[in-house]
Amino acid sequence: MxxxxxxxxxxxxxxxxxxxxxxxxxxxxxxxxxxxxxxxxxxxxxxxxxxxxxxxxxxxxxxxxxxxxxxxxxxxxxxxxxxxxxxxxxxxxxxxxxxxxxxxxxxxxxxxxxxxxxxxxxxxxxxxxxxxxxxxxxxxxxxxxxxxxxxxxxSRLWQPFYSILGELKQFKVTDNSDIAPLNSPIDEFNDLHQEVTAMAERVKRDYKDLKTFTENASHELLTPIAVINSKLDTLIQTENFSPQQSKLLGDLYGAVSRLSRLNQSLLLLVKIENKLLTDQQTINLKELIEELLYQLEDIFSDKQITVSANFEDKEITASRYLIDILLNNLIINAVRHNHQGGGIIVNLTAEALVVKNTGESMPLDNERIFTRFHKSSSSEGSGLGLTISKQICESLGYQLGYSYEAAHHCFVVRF
Incomplete structure (x- = not known):
């Protein structure tokens, strides 16, 4: 009320x-x-x-x-x-x-x-x-x-309040636009507007500092990670190791690979948020998904996953690189969190792309699923896949949502 x-x-x-x-x-x-x-x-x-x-x-x-x-x-x-x-x-x-x-x-x-x-x-x-x-x-x-x-x-008296409330609802930390000025004869509403404006500026400043730190840290990690990978490759090729030493080197190599993927994901997030990936081209989404499903047939066979697909023609104008990442994240995520002998349903219409998969019998936390580094205890991913997918959709003006329907985890991209 x-x-x-x-x-x-x-x-x-x-x-x-x-x-x-x-x-x-x-x-x-x-x-x-x-x-x-x-x-x-x-x-x-x-x-x-x-x-x-x-x-x-x-x-x-x-x-x-x-x-x-x-x-x-x-x-x-x-x-x-x-x-x-x-x-x-x-x-x-x-x-x-x-x-x-x-x-x-x-x-x-x-x-x-x-x-x-x-x-x-x-x-x-x-x-x-x-x-x-x-x-x-x-x-x-x-x-x-x-x-x-x-x-x-x-209704007229509370108009300034509803104006401030509307600004708060439309506020995005990644948006460069400022909160619209307010001129009200009521002191309390002017004080509220000033505090909201100051809060928005602080949030944007803190977000900018955090984004800058993430960007700088990711760039600084590129060289050490590359050096470690190079040294590991050299070490593996030049020595004969015992089984225990080989296992230790394999674990180390896997950890460095995960660190490299995490760093690449962070850099990708920075690029998406800063809108640095501006290449645009017309993409036939139906052909792209069919190609990806064909490439993943071996993975589907290994887990005995049944894939059901229903596609309509849909062309979009976007970055091919970002769309590839979005589709890979959604479908690989459906495979990774599926069970042996499960199923995946992929539907494409002019209005939406729907990816459904069987898996755990409980719905996921809708409020945290798209937050950074949130993942299940059994997941081996970085916890950034869905966050990146969400950022890609927002940068393209799409909407990515999750629901649990008829024992299927359902991700929907609305164009």
């Missing part, structure tokens, strides 16, 4: 709760105010009755009015407590409705009477309902306006 949506949701819920509480308080306040207004009207009627008795020494004439009833009932002296009550208002036809009453007492010529004045609350409650309905309508309108305003304002 996006931050703006989360904020809108929390803000909307909080506003609804506050509005409901405020509406309830407002309803009660209006009810109390209008009830007090009725009470004052009842007191006026009470005072008029008192004034009439005081002046005429008799009870006033009682008559029915539209919304008010007055009754005098004989009672025991001092038995009536003056109070306001909520009661029913009964009309002539027996219909009952809500009413508000005042109970009091009056003494006329030494006789004690209970005075009850009842006034209908229908109009008051109707007025309260109208006021409450209008209030609810205003609240709903305010909520709608608030929701629309928040959505519009927040």
């Amino acid at each position: 996006k931050l703006s949506e989360r904020y809108n949701r929390v803000n909307l819920i909080a506003t609804i709760v506050i509005m409901l509480i405020t509406g309830a308080i407002y309803y009660l306040a209006i009810s109390v105010i209008l009830t007090n207004q009725i009470d004052k009207s009842l007191e006026v009627e009470e005072h008029e009755a008192f004034d009439y008795v005081k002046l005429n020494h008799r009870l006033p004439q009682v008559f029915e009015s539209k919304d008010q009833q007055i009754t005098f009932t004989p009672a025991e002296p001092n038995s009536v407590k003056r109070e306001f009550i909520n009661t029913g208002y009964y009309r002539e036809k027996g219909a009952s409705e809500a009413g508000r009453g005042l109970i009091s007492s009056v003494t006329v010529n030494g006789r004690y009477y209970k005075l009850q004045i009842v006034e209908s609350k229908v109009e008051t409650e109707y007025l309260i309902q109208i006021i409450f309905g209008i209030t609810i309508g205003v609240i709903l309108l305010l909520l709608l306006v608030l929701l629309i305003t928040n959505r519009l304002i927040l």
Whole structure:
């Protein structure tokens, strides 16, 4: 969930709760105010009755009015407590409705009477309902306006943040382009942009230093490795060795060969990242793969691997050297990590090249498989093959992905 949506949701819920509480308080306040207004009207009627008795020494004439009833009932002296009550208002036809009453007492010529004045609350409650309905309508309108305003304002307010986020998503350490400048009236977004820009510069600088070190180290290793290989060749040709000495020399020769391949792989990575291999030519990918599979037939036979191939014509424009390395890495990798009597499936379409192979029954770590020097414990490779393949695809604008489907490890190059 996006931050703006989360904020809108929390803000909307909080506003609804506050509005409901405020509406309830407002309803009660209006009810109390209008009830007090009725009470004052009842007191006026009470005072008029008192004034009439005081002046005429008799009870006033009682008559029915539209919304008010007055009754005098004989009672025991001092038995009536003056109070306001909520009661029913009964009309002539027996219909009952809500009413508000005042109970009091009056003494006329030494006789004690209970005075009850009842006034209908229908109009008051109707007025309260109208006021409450209008209030609810205003609240709903305010909520709608608030929701629309928040959505519009927040989308503009958070635009700098999403711009920075977009730059981070597109950031590549090998790309020479800088993060686009940001001019925002909000200090926090400007501070965030400055820190992101500084971080990107540090990462690129550190990557450049590491790349330079790798390049220099690889070049410096070329001569010692060549000298060691030459001396080993000379030593093997000039002496007679015991079986133990021959085994030691073979191990040493194999170790130097692996070191040489590793150095060549590092140099190749540097060349790819620096875009030094710029030779471009039109390549028929179908013919190239068929040729490679033909060259590897003996290896397939040794491991009793069954190869299933389905090719469509596909021409690309790229470096022949890099495409050879890419295809060799993917197919040799499928052979190396296969089991005896396994299978390899190679499919080529206009959209993608798919290489599938049987092997371990568990999927590989998708997050680490293309990182440098990552390899299984049983692998004898340098751990750079898939890294180089990934770099080649990225330099050509292709996408290399991995998945595990139906007991097959699947590598897909999307053009």
